[in-house]
Amino acid sequence: MSGSASLHAALREEGGALAEAAEPYVSPPQDEPGPPQLAAAGPRAAGRASEYELLLEMILEGSHLHYGPQRVVRTDDQDLALLLGDQLYALGLVRLAALGDLEAVDELADVISLVAQAHAASDLELADAVWDAGAAAIGWGASRDHAVAKELARSGDAGAAEALRAAGARVRGG
Numbered sequence: 001m002s003g004s005a006s007l008h009a010a011l012r013e014e015g016g017a018l019a020e021a022a023e024p025y026v027s028p029p030q031d032e033p034g035p036p037q038l039a040a041a042g043p044r045a046a047g048r049a050s051e052y053e054l055l056l057e058m059i060l061e062g063s064h065l066h067y068g069p070q071r072v073v074r075t076d077d078q079d080l081a082l083l084l085g086d087q088l089y090a091l092g093l094v095r096l097a098a099l100g101d102l103e104a105v106d107e108l109a110d111v112i113s114l115v116a117q118a119h120a121a122s123d124l125e126l127a128d129a130v131w132d133a134g135a136a137a138i139g140w141g142a143s144r145d146h147a148v149a150k151e152l153a154r155s156g157d158a159g160a161a162e163a164l165r166a167a168g169a170r171v172r173g174g
Contacts, residue, residue, distance in 0.1 A: 003036050006050065007057040007072055014091065018084055021073045035060055035135035042139020042172075048099060055095040056135065059108060062088030067119045067127070104138045114153050126153060129161035129168075136168035143171050 008025040011018045036056035039045060045052040064071050065085030073088070075081050089112065096105055111134035118127035130153060137146050149163035157163075 003034070003053050003057045004072060006054045007061060010054060010058070010091075011073070017080070018073060018087060021075050021080070021084060023072060023074055035131045038132065038135040038172075039139040042136070042141075044101070044104070044141060045139055051095065051099060052104075052138070055092040056138070058088045058092035058095070059112070060131070062086065062092065063112070063115055063131075067115070103142070107134055107137050107142060110134065110150055114150065117153070121156070123161070126161045126164075129164040133164035133168035136171050140171040143167060145170060 005025060008022060011022045036053045039056050040049040040053035061072055062085040065073055065075075065081045065088065070081070073084055075084065093105065093108065096108065111130055114130040114134075115127045118124070118130060133146060133149060137143075145163075145167040149160060149167045152163050153160035
């Protein structure tokens with residue numbers, strides 16, 4: 001099942017406002033691989049790839065509700081979008097905690113805060129780089145380069161996005 005199909009199924013199962021706000025599922029011609037698929041492809045997710053992909057789809061969808069563009073869960077009410085986004089963050093993090101992967105919990109906390117910082121600065125390139133590097137760190141493990149790149153992002157360094165992308169590529173062997 002694709003990442004978006006799994007997310008739709010989980011939202012229907014969850015019920016409530018998330019299920020009500022989810023767009024009807026339409027199979028895309030081909031899901032574009034994104035951070036959830038990247039993390040799930042790494043050796044740290046081996047044997048639990050579908051679980052990692054779904055929980056990251058939830059957290060990524062929460063981010064899209066906070067900052068846009070909305071993808072699966074849609075609402076014109078900005079306050080409701082924030083609440084639903086927070087609920088998706090929580091659902092994804094609960095699933096991750098149940099896997100016992102505290103390293104990934106820590107990484108996602110950094111992803112969430114750095115993405116918020118990037119959006120506050122209207123730096124969409126940095127936000128995308130944070131997601132990509134965070135997914136690589138979750139799937140393959142973090143590196144010293146990754147930690148340095150996150151510090152560059154925290155300090156507002158102009159080279160942070162490039163450093164994050166390079167660190168993510170190195171841990172994936174690219």
